[in-house]
Amino acid sequence: MENSHKGQCFCGAVKIEVTGDPMGMGYCHCVSCRSWASTRVHCWTAWPPQAVIVTKGQDNIGSFSKTENSDRRFCKTCGGNIMTLHPTMGMTDICAGTLPTLPFEPGLHTHYAETIQPMADGLAKFKDLPADFGGSGDMLPE
Ligand SMILES: [Zn+2]
Ligand SMILES: [Zn+2]
Structure with missing residues (x-):
C-alpha cells in the first residue's frame, strides 16, 4: 500500500x-x-483510528485503561506497548519508535507543565493539550 508504515511489538507477535x-x-x-x-x-504520532490496522496477533493484544481518555494496548507475550487509543479525542497514538520507516517530524510539545526534561527546540509548548485536541490551548515558555 502506498504511504503505509509497518510496526510491531517487542517480540513480533x-x-x-x-x-x-x-x-x-x-x-x-x-x-x-x-x-x-x-x-x-x-x-507520539497521532492517527485517525481507521488508519491503523492490526495485521497479526489481534488475539494477543491486552488493554489497560487508567482513565477513560486512554485505552492502552500491549502485547500479552512480551509486554511491549503497541498503541494507545484516545476515544474521547478520536485518535490513536503510536510511539514513534514503533514505526521505524515513518520520518519523525515533531510539531509540538504536549503536557509541558509536567515536564522533567525541558527541551529548548523552539517548538510550541502546550501546558496540556491544544484546544483542537480538547485541551486548554494554553502555552508555556521553554
Ligand atoms: Zn510482543
Ligand atoms: Zn502524555
Whole structure:
C-alpha cells in the first residue's frame, strides 16, 4: 500500500500497519506517557483510528485503561506497548519508535507543565493539550 508504515511489538507477535499521514507528531511530557513508555519524554504520532490496522496477533493484544481518555494496548507475550487509543479525542497514538520507516517530524510539545526534561527546540509548548485536541490551548515558555 502506498504511504503505509509497518510496526510491531517487542517480540513480533503483534504487527500493525498505518496508512496515510499522521494527524500530528510531537513530544508528550505527561506522567502517564512517561510511565507507560518507560521514558522521560514520549515521542507520539497521532492517527485517525481507521488508519491503523492490526495485521497479526489481534488475539494477543491486552488493554489497560487508567482513565477513560486512554485505552492502552500491549502485547500479552512480551509486554511491549503497541498503541494507545484516545476515544474521547478520536485518535490513536503510536510511539514513534514503533514505526521505524515513518520520518519523525515533531510539531509540538504536549503536557509541558509536567515536564522533567525541558527541551529548548523552539517548538510550541502546550501546558496540556491544544484546544483542537480538547485541551486548554494554553502555552508555556521553554
Ligand atoms: Zn510482543
Ligand atoms: Zn502524555
